[in-house]
Amino acid sequence: MSAADLFSFFYQFADVFAFLILSASGLAIVFGMMGIINMAHGEFIMCGAYVTVGLVNLGVPLALAQILAAIAAGLIGVVVEYFIVRRFYKRPLDSLLATWGLSLIVTQSMLLIVGSSIRGIGTPEGSFAVGDYTFSTYRLVLFACAVAVLVGLYIIFMKTRFGVLARATMQNAAMAKALGARTGRIYAISFGIGAGLAGLCGALYAPTMTLIPTMGATFIVESFVTVVVGGANVLLGTAPAAIFLAMIRMALNASYGQIIGQIGMLFAVIMIIRILPEGLSSVLVRRGR
Template sequence: MSAELFSVFYQFADVFAFLILSAAGLAIVFGMMGVINMAHGEFIMCGAYVTVGLVNLGVPLPIAQILAALTAGIIGMIVELLIVRRFYKRPLDSLLATWGLSLIVTQSMLLIIGSAVRGIGTPEGSFAIGGYTFSTYRLVLFVCAVAVLGGLYIIFMKTRFGVIARATMQNAAMAKALGARTGRIYSISFGIGTALAGLCGALYAPTMTLIPTMGATFVVESFVTVVIGGANVLLGTAPAAVFLAMIRMALNASYGQIIGQIGMLFAVILIIRVLPEGLSSVLVRRGR
């Protein structure tokens, strides 16, 4: 593989990993459960802060990242029990409630911890191919993104819990009548979604400066990825990430990151206009 070709793949993998890791949790909470979680970025921030805190205490980075994801998942289940559960049939109210939670968490972190926390540095070093230098950790993030996609597919498509969860999301009353513990299903699903958000923050903690508003960096991309993926999030999220990654990679290389961001959002508007049901609707029709 030539250096130029690998450079193209590397840039694609970097953007793809960012989109998948930031959107995976939202694909469950928003795409499957229908909850507009405006605090998604704060769960990402939680994962990042817990990771850095544990590493500074001497915990190895991989273990710290796993513990951070579990912490975000547990907090998410508590939030679901105390706040979100009351608004499943009221999407606008859930938006306002989670937005309020987002503001409270962000401002509390600013008051308690301050505007910035010293990072831990990017691990794994770098390698060179031809005249290009690449970060090994960025490829690790790509592998993690693929693993997350595979894990979600197995959990929600190949396990008994996944079958019950999908049935509950489609028709909670019928699932409950058939014996499903819908409250528990919602709680676990929301916990998985927030754990994935925490994992995203944990994985990206070594690559960025930690500030209480860092979650906003991930929120826009995660929402647009889930939205253009369509109703079938398990089928549509990955193609949406591939499509957006290709557009953003091409524009970043030619015109810079700002134009890449604008171009990606413009492409999202076009897709929603042409395919209001998202990319998964096309894939479902072709699969019939």
């Protein structure tokens, strides 16, 4: 195997990994940690993409627009938490219905207000060649962002006071409250971070995709699958799940094409859920202790 093919393998792996991590990280917090089955996850992604495109069209530089879009999605997340999600912490199955309704309302409203499609902004220039292959530099930026998101989440949830309080609240809200944690605010901020990460995903993929109101749907299967395979722990679950699924999908995509890649990935998911109903993190966390 030539060096070019080897690099190509790494690049394809990085590409799938970035897609899984970026689309799943927000959901890992909202669904994995908080237990809210957020069917509107894709709409937060769409929100990030649309805000990015809107800002770029107003003349804002792309990178700044993407950061602002993630913040906007995060703030909307806090509002949604306050008015809707807050009522469903003890009723996880009802949260599915409520957020699904929200998702339908949002996609249909966007369709009516903004129209069925808006013009894309184009991927930032930059490509490089290895052997016979040419690659887009921006896809490696996405990989770097995915790694940065994981590092960021590690710092927030493991190294800060807020992280300790948040983990305490998710494990036992009543006890945390009794010890003086302001659980309402912690839930709101956590949901906001989850929504903001979804927005970041949309913002980062906005230049590379067709922009339509239902674009979130292309992310939602992968994000749920990654979180379910990963289990409740964001760092010890989502990240290894993404590595595992990316390896399978990349290998099958490369040898048998996209259909088999998709089938194979979902088959692996079924096997894992069958063997480890609590997800990969149930094994990894136990080992760590």
